[in-house]
Amino acid sequence: MQKRAELYRGKAKTVYSTDNPDLLVLEFRNDTSAGDGARIEQFDRKGMVNNKFNHFIMTKLQEAGIPTQMEALLSDNEALVKKLEMVPVECVVRNRAAGSLVKRLGVEEGIVLNPPLFDLFLKDDAKHDPMVNESYCETFGWVSKANLARMQELTFKANDVLSKLFDDAGLILVDFKLEFGLFNGEVVLGDEFSPDGARLWDKNTMDKMDKDRFRQSLGGLVEAYEEVAQRLGVKLD
Numbered sequence: 565m566q567k568r569a570e571l572y573r574g575k576a577k578t579v580y581s582t583d584n585p586d587l588l589v590l591e592f593r594n595d596t597s598a599g600d601g602a603r604i605e606q607f608d609r610k611g612m613v614n615n616k617f618n619h620f621i622m623t624k625l626q627e628a629g630i631p632t633q634m635e636a637l638l639s640d641n642e643a644l645v646k647k648l649e650m651v652p653v654e655c656v657v658r659n660r661a662a663g664s665l666v667k668r669l670g671v672e673e674g675i676v677l678n679p680p681l682f683d684l685f686l687k688d689d690a691k692h693d694p695m696v697n698e699s700y701c702e703t704f705g706w707v708s709k710a711n712l713a714r715m716q717e718l719t720f721k722a723n724d725v726l727s728k729l730f731d732d733a734g735l736i737l738v739d740f741k742l743e744f745g746l747f748n749g750e751v752v753l754g755d756e757f758s759p760d761g762a763r764l765w766d767k768n769t770m771d772k773m774d775k776d777r778f779r780q781s782l783g784g785l786v787e788a789y790e791e792v793a794q795r796l797g798v799k800l801d
Contacts, residue, residue, distance in 0.1 A: 612640040614758040648745025656683040733795035738763035
């Protein structure tokens with residue numbers, strides 16, 4: 565597959581066109597950001613770890629019947645994916661209280677949320693990804709009611725699959741975000757699933773094994789990502 569023009573450069577990934585109009589190359593860089601890109605640093609091996617981690621997770625979700633854009637792992641830092649018409653709304657599931665929820669409501673970090681919370685955020689860094697709801701999505705035409713319902717259904721299904729996967733690896737899936745797009749009119753999971761977009765805590769020590777290590781200047785970011793990957797059985801080398 566021939567990689568062609570750069571189409572989009574995000575905070576940690578670059579998207580390229582290919583000689584097939586339905587396929588893209590997703591390149592994972594070593595960049596790590598916080599504060600909507602206000603703080604950016606590079607960490608050796610991070611792009612490789614997230615690329616292989618994402619391929620592993622997407623494969624597991626596909627096996628569970630969740631359609632994803634993943635086609636193939638191309639190299640240490642690149643994957644071949646379907647070209648989606650992305651929905652500008654992020655779906656977030658919260659199994660425990662952490663991050664912005666704690667700041668917003670003043671609840672104790674780590675309390676179990678039963679049932680899990682489902683949040684929607686407009687994907688717009690300049691506006692700091694404001695929280696929205698179904699009514700906003702319908703009024704502003706970001707996504708149809710039927711497709712949004714499908715996104716919520718797939719998000720909760722992914723939560724069931726991944727919560728068990730991480731639990732078996734001695735980890736708590738605290739929360740995570742997913743992004744979806746349309747491929748031939750079908751809702752398909754896109755973007756990535758990695759410790760950049762999920763909170764993962766060690767079940768015994770409650771140590772944070774995700775991007776909060778960067779946000780909170782805890783150190784050992786890539787080492788934590790690699791440990792999570794190894795516990796899951798992701799082949800990194």
